[in-house]
Amino acid sequence: MTHEIRETAPPNEPENNWRQYFKFNTDHKAIAVQYMVTAFIFFLVGGLLAMLIRAELITPALNVVDRPLYNGLFTLHGTIMIFLWIIPFNAGISNYLVPLMIGAQDMAFPLLNAISFWMIPPGGILLISSFLLPNGTAQSGWWSYPPISLQIPPGQPINGECLWIISLVIIGISSIMGAVNFVTTIFWMRAPGMSFFRMPVFVWSALSAQLLQLINLPALTGALILLLLDLNFGTQFFKPLENGDPIIYQHLFWFYSHPAVYIMALPAFGIFAEVLPAFSRNPLFGYRSLAVASLGIALVSIFVWVHHMFTSATPSWMRILFMFTSMLVAVPTGVKAFGWTATIWKSKLHLETPMLFAMGGAAMFLLGGVTGVMLAAVPFDIHVHNTYFVVGHFHYIVFNTITMAIFAAIYFWFPKITGRMYAEGWGKLHFWLTFIGANLTFFPMLPLGLQGMVRRISSYDPQYQDGNVISSLGAFLLGVSTLPFIANMVGSWLYGQRAVNNPWHATGLEWTTTSPPPRNNFAEIPVVKRPPYDYGNPKYSVIEPTESDEQRRREIWER
Amino acid sequence: MPKFLEYLLIAVVIAILLALSRWIGQQAYTWMPIQATAEAQKVDDLFSFLVSIGAFIIFVLLGMMVFSIIFFRAPTNDYSEGHPSRGDIRLEILWTATPTVLVLWLAFQGVNIYQQLHILGLQQIVQLPTPLESAAAYAITTGEKPKPAAETIEVFVKQWDWSFRYPNNVISQELHLPVNLRTRLNMHAKDVLHSFYVPDFRLQQYIVPGRNIDLVVTPIRPGKYKLKDALFSGTYFSLMDADVLVESPEQYNQWLTQAQQELATNQNQAVAEYTQPPTTMLKSGWYTVAPSQEGIAQENYVKNDT
Numbered sequence: 085m086t087h088e089i090r091e092t093a094p095p096n097e098p099e100n101n102w103r104q105y106f107k108f109n110t111d112h113k114a115i116a117v118q119y120m121v122t123a124f125i126f127f128l129v130g131g132l133l134a135m136l137i138r139a140e141l142i143t144p145a146l147n148v149v150d151r152p153l154y155n156g157l158f159t160l161h162g163t164i165m166i167f168l169w170i171i172p173f174n175a176g177i178s179n180y181l182v183p184l185m186i187g188a189q190d191m192a193f194p195l196l197n198a199i200s201f202w203m204i205p206p207g208g209i210l211l212i213s214s215f216l217l218p219n220g221t222a223q224s225g226w227w228s229y230p231p232i233s234l235q236i237p238p239g240q241p242i243n244g245e246c247l248w249i250i251s252l253v254i255i256g257i258s259s260i261m262g263a264v265n266f267v268t269t270i271f272w273m274r275a276p277g278m279s280f281f282r283m284p285v286f287v288w289s290a291l292s293a294q295l296l297q298l299i300n301l302p303a304l305t306g307a308l309i310l311l312l313l314d315l316n317f318g319t320q321f322f323k324p325l326e327n328g329d330p331i332i333y334q335h336l337f338w339f340y341s342h343p344a345v346y347i348m349a350l351p352a353f354g355i356f357a358e359v360l361p362a363f364s365r366n367p368l369f370g371y372r373s374l375a376v377a378s379l380g381i382a383l384v385s386i387f388v389w390v391h392h393m394f395t396s397a398t399p400s401w402m403r404i405l406f407m408f409t410s411m412l413v414a415v416p417t418g419v420k421a422f423g424w425t426a427t428i429w430k431s432k433l434h435l436e437t438p439m440l441f442a443m444g445g446a447a448m449f450l451l452g453g454v455t456g457v458m459l460a461a462v463p464f465d466i467h468v469h470n471t472y473f474v475v476g477h478f479h480y481i482v483f484n485t486i487t488m489a490i491f492a493a494i495y496f497w498f499p500k501i502t503g504r505m506y507a508e509g510w511g512k513l514h515f516w517l518t519f520i521g522a523n524l525t526f527f528p529m530l531p532l533g534l535q536g537m538v539r540r541i542s543s544y545d546p547q548y549q550d551g552n553v554i555s556s557l558g559a560f561l562l563g564v565s566t567l568p569f570i571a572n573m574v575g576s577w578l579y580g581q582r583a584v585n586n587p588w589h590a591t592g593l594e595w596t597t598t599s600p601p602p603r604n605n606f607a608e609i610p611v612v613k614r615p616p617y618d619y620g621n622p623k624y625s626v627i628e629p630t631e632s633d634e635q636r637r638r639e640i641w642e643r
Numbered sequence: 644m645p646k647f648l649e650y651l652l653i654a655v656v657i658a659i660l661l662a663l664s665r666w667i668g669q670q671a672y673t674w675m676p677i678q679a680t681a682e683a684q685k686v687d688d689l690f691s692f693l694v695s696i697g698a699f700i701i702f703v704l705l706g707m708m709v710f711s712i713i714f715f716r717a718p719t720n721d722y723s724e725g726h727p728s729r730g731d732i733r734l735e736i737l738w739t740a741t742p743t744v745l746v747l748w749l750a751f752q753g754v755n756i757y758q759q760l761h762i763l764g765l766q767q768i769v770q771l772p773t774p775l776e777s778a779a780a781y782a783i784t785t786g787e788k789p790k791p792a793a794e795t796i797e798v799f800v801k802q803w804d805w806s807f808r809y810p811n812n813v814i815s816q817e818l819h820l821p822v823n824l825r826t827r828l829n830m831h832a833k834d835v836l837h838s839f840y841v842p843d844f845r846l847q848q849y850i851v852p853g854r855n856i857d858l859v860v861t862p863i864r865p866g867k868y869k870l871k872d873a874l875f876s877g878t879y880f881s882l883m884d885a886d887v888l889v890e891s892p893e894q895y896n897q898w899l900t901q902a903q904q905e906l907a908t909n910q911n912q913a914v915a916e917y918t919q920p921p922t923t924m925l926k927s928g929w930y931t932v933a934p935s936q937e938g939i940a941q942e943n944y945v946k947n948d949t
Contacts (some may be wrong), residue, residue: 153927229875231834428711434717434722456750466846470875536843619725622728
């Protein structure tokens with residue numbers, strides 16, 4: 085495969101040019117950092133909202149925020165964490181890794197890539213600015229089900245709901261453009277010899293996730309535009325008392341928003357598949373089946389959305405059909421979990437911070453996955469639907485699995501991205517605070533939900549207080565846990581020890597180039613002659629400081 | 644260690660984990676609220692079964708991870724290979740086939756229990772405005788017909804309260820149900836979507852404005868329970884609780900006649916809160932739909948139902 089050089093920038097720009105991150109830049113690595121840092125700022129905002137929610141729920145009575153504000157808090161918490169934290173972060177880490185992992189010099193469409201990123205900050209700021217409106221933010225939950233989402237202050241066309249819809253459409257268009265870019269890059273920009281079955285599982289996961297964005301996201305964008313028409317222009321698509329159908333909105337919404345869970349989770353699974361082999365010194369067990377399982381998850385997940393609507397006046401045949409499809413997701417997901425465990429089994433474990441986060445995330449994913457299969461069972465779902473059992477389940481996925489994977493990725497590739505090492509002790513402290521905080525926060529939600537505590541309530545029966553107190557304390561611990569992380573990242577980026585090209589002795593093309601990589605990623609486009617995860621190869625275990633990086637790369641990739 | 648001893652050890656560990664998972668599955672009954680309907684028993688059986696299987700999977704995989712952390716640690720700076728195996732096709736087929744069989748089994752259990760609930764009452768959930776012929780055809784194809792309900796109670800829900808109209812036109816804010824009798828709840832929503840949810844009944848159903856939605860319940864245990872709105876319905880959503888009283892048929896009839904003589908008094912928590920200034924630390928003062936004092940059963944607005 086030939087490879088065009090799209091940028092004529094010098095191969096090695098000055099390394100500490102921090103200004104490049106604040107301007108319009110077409111280098112996929114700079115865009116990736118822009119995405120990741122922006123997303124992390126939104127994570128902090130979403131986390132603050134979560135702590136306010138948990139502060140309210142520490143007592144049964146309403147005493148911290150009034151009810152409209154509470155409703156705005158959980159609406160924006162969910163929206164920010166999904167659309168401004170996990171999805172853009174995944175776009176960022178995929179942006180960084182995909183071209184490096186497949187041996188490309190940049191993404192297929194660098195300009196489109198930059199435009200996709202630059203739509204995120206205005207979208208996010210617009211959303212958060214709705215706190216400043218006289219009647220505040222959207223207050224109908226991140227689902228924004230009509231007709232509740234259409235109940236707006238009379239005579240105020242610019243209201244929180246309106247801004248919510250507009251910012252989500254902007255972010256959605258950004259994601260669609262990003263998806264076009266990722267899919268094209270993975271199909272057409274692979275280095276010579278990089279066949280599909282030599283691609284790391286992370287690339288497979290990113291490909292599967294981005295295909296889902298292409299197929300499913302337009303449904304949400306369309307539904308949101310119809311909702312905006314209903315809201316501000318007097319149409320009646322979703323108004324039940326004017327011959328509209330609110331249930332159709334639910335179908336369109338979940339047609340995207342269930343696959344969205346896999347759009348968020350697949351890159352996390354990809355991160356596990358990179359980190360676990362590197363720190364267990366084993367080849368990834370069952371590479372091919374794990375790679376194909378990514379596509380399998382994507383395919384099945386297109387046909388499961390109705391399981392969010394088992395109680396929405398859904399006919400029986402539909403309930404039963406979607407119970408089967410939803411449970412089938414457990415098969416490719418199970419293949420992944422078994423593959424990770426088999427990779428760790430009989431290994432030589434190194435428990436550095438990235439590995440702690442990856443193993444912690446994979447372990448907590450087991451509970452998230454098992455509760456997910458339970459929820460697919462219609463009779464049980466009818467009981468716990470809209471309760472804290474569901475809230476606990478999906479936070480085990482979105483926080484305890486995906487956010488843990490994101491932290492694993494940050495620590496794992498930090499030396500590559502910044503050219504410096506992070507502080508290991510601070511990393512471990514961050515891990516333990518996060519791991520304990522996450523379980524304290526989200527585990528009590530499961531029994532609370534079984535007992536019938538309904539989600540989104542701002543005051544509750546005193547019988548539920550014990551679990552809520554534990555959960556709130558856990559949430560404050562999670563808030564504290566970000567402090568050592570921020571200190572570590574900022575301090576290490578500025579003053580950390582210089583990183584070598586491959587500090588983890590890992591396989592993968594990204595480790596053969598310098599840390600950080602030059603503008604065009606590789607001095608020469610590598611020719612790939614080996615399978616991924618080649619941890620049995622002694623070249624990855626021997627450290628020979630006398631050997632130059634250039635020599636080693638040539639040996640490994642046999643240009 | 645001889646091969647057979649290794650297999651024996653694995654078999655013993657699996658047996659212990661199976662027993663432990665079974666025990667946890669039994670415990671699962673105690674995590675649930677009181678079983679106040681026949682449906683509740685079925686749902687709890689299914690939950691216990693799901694917990695047993697889930698616990699076993701978690702124990703095996705988590706056990707392998709913890710075992711690895713304890714016994715497979717590498718000395719510092721030893722980056723040599725751990726175990727060169729890249730895969731084992733038999734193992735991979737096994738762990739693809741096992742979950743497939745397992746989830747199919749779970750799904751069939753789910754269908755099985757769902758069918759039983761269906762006969763108990765879930766069947767009549769939605770009456771879409773379909774032509775008579777197709778409605779009749781549907782009834783034939785769905786097989787076993789549920790017994791007719793002994794009593795029909797109309798449920799009205801709005802932002803933010805519930806009210807109930809009984810066959811003798813008594814209107815109340817409490818839901819009274821006769822024990823061991825099938826009662827049809829004919830549900831109407833005025834403004835937005837709501838969800839009828841009594842945790843002790845293990846039943847939940849969305850109520851869509853403009854649609855005529857039925858739910859049949861057969862409570863089997865006298866007592867006082869709580870009805871909740873499970874689907875977010877706006878500002879005073881948290882206040883949407885109503886009492887559910889399951890009584891013997893005699894007590895139920897006695898209450899009906901007694902209530903007929905009393906004048907219905909409306910107590911609406913949302914109205915009470917709306918008219919008071921908020922006492923919270925942070926006050927946003929954002930717009931909210933004003934709750935109306937009027938009980939909606941009296942308003943008799945539900946004209947577009949089929």
